[in-house]
Amino acid sequence: MLILVNMNTCFGIWPIIRGCNLFMLKFYDVNFRYENNEKYLIENLNFQVDNREFISIIGPSGCGKSTIFRLITGLEKADSGNIFINDENINNLKGYIGYMPQRDLLMPWRTISENACLPLEIQGKNSKEAKSEAEKLLEAFGLGKYKDKYPKDLSGGMKQRVSFIRTLLTGSDIMLLDEPFSALDAITKISMQEWLLEQWSNLKKTILFITHDVEEALFLSSRVFVISEKPITKLKEIIVPAGYPRDRHVLNIPEMMDIKEELVNELKQRVEL
């Protein structure tokens, strides 16, 4: 028992001893296949994400992007290999992730503030406290006047903002956003992307963002992971040649245009018509 405790402390301070950043998320030799499938969907996958990075995962639909998220959230279990968050195996954790699904999934019977405070309620906070905390955050995000409205009264973009705030209230340092803007119209989408980038730099969170929109990925992220093969054995990494803060003009830099062209071509090849 004593040895075990020591081991744990070692793991805890190990990165500090090395003097480098904590890896926020780490896949270590992960294998996975769905129950009734013979073939592995993910084979010996390794990758890591640093603290406060904004990473996009891009790939054609059906390639397994969402499966990676399902593994991180623990909704699916890896057949072998390990996934670490903050050097802690996710099998030992509970409620460790802020997952924002594609559709807003707000509960129609709860008001906006009651929806936003849901993760806090699950964590065991009493509902009054949870609600007032959510209201503070809604206020800060300019949604204060909607707190007592129901989801049906809000536009698509606003619902996604509420969903984002709800994800924030999980208190997790790492957020998984699964194509959150794919159902929005083009103009709303652009303003939501800018809004998200602003929130990310203020909040100092690590974000993993799934998308199939090349421009969206390049505009938002510091690195882009491309899924281009099946089974997924590695993620092709593209470092976006632009710093933060950035605006939409970065998409017009020649270097960026080249990467975009290359990415579109690569993804196009994978699409089976």
Place this chain on the structure above:
Amino acid sequence: MKKYSSSIIVIIMFFAFWEGLARYINAMYILPSPSKIIEKIWILRESLFKVHLPATLLVTFLGLLISIVLGVALAVAMSLSENIEKALYPIVVVTQTVPITALAPIFVLWFGYSIWSRILVTILMTFFPITVNVYDGFRSTKREMEELLITYGASKKQIFLKLKLPSALPYFFSALKISVPLSVIGAAISEWLGSQSGLGYFSKRMMTQLDGAGVFAPIVILSFAAIIFVIIINVLENKIIKWRNEV
């Protein structure tokens, strides 16, 4: 009120036709006119409203109450465990294939003319829609929503209380709207078959006396009672489920 204006016109026409036809046939013991029925209700108001209506309502309420408790409990059990669902669901369906009017004499045999034989008939008629509807309500929850709660670290109990229960609420109200009129019918039928009080019993007694208006009078009261209950449930539903009318 405008919403109902056309149906009110149809109803008025129907009763006017009835009144005319009944006066033309002029055999009040077979086809009493609406005016005669109302007159009869007025004459018999003492025993109708003070003795027989309360007796029927007591059976209705007790039967419905037990049905709700039983139906919701069954639905909860079936939604919590697939094995329980597999074991109980077919049985629940089979109870509905049994002709309840034929069972009622057996209940009378068991419980005599006590209130319990009547309540049992009412329960048998009303618990099924409640069980099935509420169970469907529990199942109507989106898988994705449940998964989202799991990523928040929700326990099975929390998923039930925060997701399944509220999702089932509209289904519960739909079930009530079906069950309330059924409970009135159940109570009346059971009184017909074996009882010494209640509107069903009253109707039967009037029939043996060839008193047409006397047979109709309790039926009118039962109908109005059922309509009033459904209206009450509608009002409650609109109060509790404010978020409904979703696009």
